[in-house]
Amino acid sequence: MISSFNAKIIVDAKEKTKAIFDSISNxxxxxxxxxxxxxxxxxxxxxxxxxxxxxxxxxxxxNSTLRLIQASYDSIESxxx
Numbered sequence: 001m002i003s004s005f006n007a008k009i010i011v012d013a014k015e016k017t018k019a020i021f022d023s024i025s026n027x028x029x030x031x032x033x034x035x036x037x038x039x040x041x042x043x044x045x046x047x048x049x050x051x052x053x054x055x056x057x058x059x060x061x062x063n064s065t066l067r068l069i070q071a072s073y074d075s076i077e078s079x080x081x
Contacts (some may be wrong), residue, residue, distance in 0.1 A: 011046040
Protein backbone atom coordinates (compact mmCIF):
# COMPACT_ATOMS: atom_id res chain seq x y z
CA MET A 1 0.00 0.00 0.00
CA ILE A 2 1.29 3.45 -0.96
CA SER A 3 0.53 6.36 1.33
CA SER A 4 0.22 9.92 0.18
CA PHE A 5 2.51 12.44 1.85
CA ASN A 6 1.70 16.16 2.11
CA ALA A 7 3.45 19.36 3.12
CA LYS A 8 2.12 22.90 3.43
CA ILE A 9 4.28 26.02 3.51
CA ILE A 10 2.96 29.48 4.35
CA VAL A 11 5.23 32.42 3.54
CA ASP A 12 4.71 35.96 4.79
CA ALA A 13 7.46 38.26 3.55
CA LYS A 14 5.46 41.48 4.08
CA GLU A 15 5.91 43.81 1.08
CA LYS A 16 8.11 41.25 -0.73
CA THR A 17 5.48 38.48 -0.75
CA LYS A 18 4.06 39.18 -4.23
CA ALA A 19 7.50 39.49 -5.83
CA ILE A 20 8.57 36.18 -4.29
CA PHE A 21 5.34 34.52 -5.45
CA ASP A 22 5.84 35.79 -9.01
CA SER A 23 9.36 34.38 -9.15
CA ILE A 24 8.66 30.95 -7.65
CA SER A 25 5.30 30.28 -9.29
CA ASN A 26 6.86 30.52 -12.76
CA UNK A 27 9.29 27.75 -11.87
CA UNK A 28 6.36 25.48 -10.99
CA UNK A 29 4.54 26.19 -14.28
CA UNK A 30 7.46 25.13 -16.46
CA UNK A 31 8.13 21.75 -14.81
CA UNK A 32 5.26 19.53 -16.01
CA UNK A 33 7.16 16.30 -15.36
CA UNK A 34 7.39 17.13 -11.64
CA UNK A 35 6.77 13.89 -9.70
CA UNK A 36 4.92 15.84 -7.00
CA UNK A 37 1.66 17.76 -7.13
CA UNK A 38 2.51 21.33 -6.21
CA UNK A 39 -0.07 24.08 -5.84
CA UNK A 40 0.76 27.72 -5.07
CA UNK A 41 -1.72 30.47 -4.23
CA UNK A 42 -1.28 34.08 -3.20
CA UNK A 43 -3.60 35.90 -0.86
CA UNK A 44 -1.92 38.11 1.73
CA UNK A 45 0.56 35.25 2.16
CA UNK A 46 1.89 32.56 -0.15
CA UNK A 47 0.44 29.11 0.50
CA UNK A 48 2.27 26.21 -1.10
CA UNK A 49 0.84 22.68 -0.91
CA UNK A 50 2.96 19.74 -2.01
CA UNK A 51 1.74 16.15 -2.29
CA UNK A 52 3.50 12.99 -3.40
CA UNK A 53 3.18 9.23 -3.11
CA UNK A 54 6.91 9.00 -2.38
CA UNK A 55 8.51 10.80 0.53
CA UNK A 56 11.90 11.35 -1.21
CA UNK A 57 10.11 13.25 -4.00
CA UNK A 58 8.22 15.32 -1.45
CA UNK A 59 11.42 16.11 0.45
CA UNK A 60 13.29 17.08 -2.73
CA UNK A 61 10.49 19.38 -3.89
CA UNK A 62 10.17 20.89 -0.43
CA ASN A 63 13.91 21.61 -0.27
CA SER A 64 13.93 23.12 -3.76
CA THR A 65 10.92 25.30 -3.02
CA LEU A 66 12.40 26.59 0.23
CA ARG A 67 15.70 27.37 -1.51
CA LEU A 68 13.88 29.25 -4.28
CA ILE A 69 11.99 31.29 -1.69
CA GLN A 70 15.23 32.12 0.13
CA ALA A 71 17.05 33.01 -3.11
CA SER A 72 14.17 35.27 -4.19
CA TYR A 73 14.09 37.01 -0.82
CA ASP A 74 17.88 37.45 -0.79
CA SER A 75 17.86 38.85 -4.34
CA ILE A 76 15.22 41.41 -3.45
CA GLU A 77 17.13 42.39 -0.29
CA SER A 78 20.41 42.76 -2.22
CA UNK A 79 19.02 45.52 -4.45
CA UNK A 80 17.39 47.42 -1.62
CA UNK A 81 17.79 51.15 -2.14
